[in-house]
Amino acid sequence: MTKTVTDVICPFCGTLCDDLEVVVSDDGKELYEVYNACAIGAEKFLHSQAKDRITRPRMRQEDGSWKEISYDEAIEYTARMLTDAKKPLMYGWSSTNCEAQAVGSEIGEAVGAVMDNTATVCHGTSLIAVQDIGIPSCTLGEIKNRADRILFWGCNPAHAHPRHMSRYSIFPRGFFTGKGHTGRKVIVVDPRPTDTASLADIHLQVEQGRDYELLDALRVAFKGEKLPDVVAGIPKAKIYEAAETLKSGRFAIIFFGMGVTQSLGKNHNIDEAIAVTRDLNEYTKAAIMPMRGHYNVTGSGQVWGWLFGFPYAVDLSRGFARYNPGETTSNDLLRRDEVDAVFVLGSDPGAHFPFSSVKKIYNRPSVAIDPHETPTTEVCKVHVPVAFVGVEIGGCAYRMDNVPIETRKVVEPPEGMMTDEEFLKRVLGRVKEIQGV
């Protein structure tokens, strides 16, 4: 017999859908089916059932092969590595729960680590822009219930946040938006004709790397001032049309992604996008929101916010917290040889960092805590597999709009596997022992 668990939270992307239904065996040991999730989300649940899953820590040998070790040995290696290091990097934290993030922060404090999360190669630029100019935003339900102008800038939710458009942005019928998508105008800014762009009323096919100019042009157009004939590859008539569309709405929302945070201009693009939103508030109601990627990258920024006062790139190595993106960010530290050990949890820098950074990880004492085998586990000295957060253990996660939702445990992890939090608590205990406090 089987049972169905409802209201399950999907631990994949920042959309953090919480309406999944998961069919599990009566004893809660096997997971059979996932309903309501997108293809990526469903795969995450199903992957926990993989028969070839690694269930015990392993250590890289001289000859490059893996040797299985016990959790105790992995804890010892990790605690020693962190306490021996002068300035370890503790990176990741985006695919785990806030409980683990809080324990990890305490370890970082004890060993004087640099704490950084995936925002460093993602929305870190947005966080910098927010520190410059602020951010008028809202929860996703406000968009569902009120928004009639939806702008996607440099993001492609059709593929990256598959249920975003149906749950929150384009299609849902909300309190003041009873007509659903027919009552909304959609604008997409993207150099590529993406699947999201195919749904747009207006697609501004911006010239690559010219986002700043186009954002600036919108601000000019709001004020009815003169524009050159073409800005960023877009004829001015189309810019005026887009500006008028935004101004004439009752509630406008701008969603933005990697296409604008990590392209030419970086945080300055976001400064300008937020300024566009501020300007729009002179005429109507407007909000702006980053399309956060990992399901709990937002949460790690929150946890560090209340513990240290900074959302990423937090250097604790001097005994107090410093924040200086460009100096205290992971890639800069790795490439300048400023960190002497690398701890990775809940992220895959092996796949996403520049090769020059990945080589540095390979050359250092390193631990990867991850349920999967990843490019990161391939370059680390020790791999500690753990239970899947949101599948085999619950815990708090923050949606892209900062709404905290408690994820659920739906199935038992394989016998004897530790969770992130358990592992970290043991490491913290051992660190304290080694330090004699």
Added chain:
Amino acid sequence: MAEYLIKNGFVFDPVLGIKGDKADIAIKDGKIVETTALSSPKVIDAAGKTVMAGGVDVHAHVAGPKVNVGRNFRPEDKLFGYKPRNGIERMQGGFSVPTTIRTGYNYARMGYTTVMEAAMPPLFARHTHEEMRDTPILDQGAYPVFGNNWFVLEYLKNHEIENTAAYVAWLLKATKGYAVKVVNPGGTEAWGWGLNCENVHDPVPYFDITPAQIVTGLIEANEYLGLPHSMHVHANNLGNPGNYTTTLDTFQLSEGIKPNSKFGRDQVMHHTHVQFHSYGGDNWGNMESKAKEIMDYVNSHDNITIDMGQVTLDETTTMTADGPFEHHLTELNHLKWANADVELETAAGVVPYVYSPGIKVCGIQWCIGLELALLAKDPMRVFITTDHPNAGPFIRYPRVMKWLMSQEAREQQLDAFKHKDKVIDATNVAGIDRELSLYEIAQMTRTGPAKSLGLSHMYGGLAPGLEADVAVYDFNPNEPYAPDDIEKAFLNAEHLFKTGVQVIRDHEIASNGNKRTLWVNAKVNENPQVMRDVKEKFLRYYTVTLNNYEVTGHYLPNPYVIEVDATQ
């Protein structure tokens, strides 16, 4: 648990009526006891020192989403002030929006042991509780906001008090909240469309209800339930010249309503940070103090309590669920602006602000706050706050005490204003020679707030049976002192006991305490209509499911539940 005897201190305790006489305070099993109940106590020599109950803060923004926005978007707030970790103390950063660790320690250093988070957006209740969990030492509770909640607006449009009360009880349980908070009633919902409600009769767009109906209805629902605290309001039209009439209109909504609570409070309305609501004039040029008019009303109506919201003349971070106000403020000072509207419930805004002694308006605001306390006839109903961090950070409380206790200190500050004469012309404070006593300070920071919160059975005094929250300050009230000595002493308690645990010893943090989170579990009769409405709204309009909304137990590792039975 260890026993303590705090000997020979000058005790100021409004509960026992001790006004600076020498007395011994005994602590056993986390409570204050008769000295005869001790067997072999550790003795704390408090001779020549001031002894008071632990401080109780009725209104501060110390945990939750907008507080964290303030932290994360103001790296500059951490410049120069970071404190490295040291022994049992973890690292501490931030000035106007300190980290949770610093929040706990700094309140303790001032001798405070109970702090209420003044505005919790229900959808973000988990976040608020996570931060409170990571705030050491203090007992805390949080007030969920109700004044722009769609359920409340729809029920109160038809004056459905019983349904409103049932919903309030349900939401308090779901969010593990403590009291009914109202911020810019109706105005924040209007802000969903970029609009506002500027007075108590300004209708809320679409919902066809006025702020007056919301406030009155929530007072009635609050009394229907008999909650420990009263309805706690931040009225419409905050921060605008001429707004004192809106404030008086709001006060009047409480007229004729009597408290129905077994928790010993006498008020049915607590109006917060009244300084921001006591402005005359009709523009920033002729803005003036209306503190007299406000205090005339408060002094003659004993079903109201207020807190000051004292401007401390610092660079700070304003944050409020009054979304339209923060937009107004960013237009005024052109500093960065964060806003977060919350589906079906509320909104919030955050803007840094510099209260400069060089700016006339800031000087006037400073005077108004002090006037409220100095014109108070009953210090048990007027509490010291800075609406942390809106009018200034909480670590300035001792400075506020100094200003209230010393005319000389006030004159020093008036002299330091760039526009001294204009400030004096627009205010009353220069003509007030009242100097508050330590006994009155204890009323305004301990006994009064505890009573207003319905917690006088636990906090606010040194009578046997109360929680053993006791502060010892290195301050001898019987010797001559300079005004600055007050600030220095009250910023740095020599000893502090929290529920019987010594958390500060010789000015050093000695323990992370045994923090508790207070919440109110109000039992009401089954109400199928409200439960049906809840289900429907979650199905159709919320973006989280009903089953994922309630804050579960592990967010409150050490809960203290106050049970209320409203089933009669």
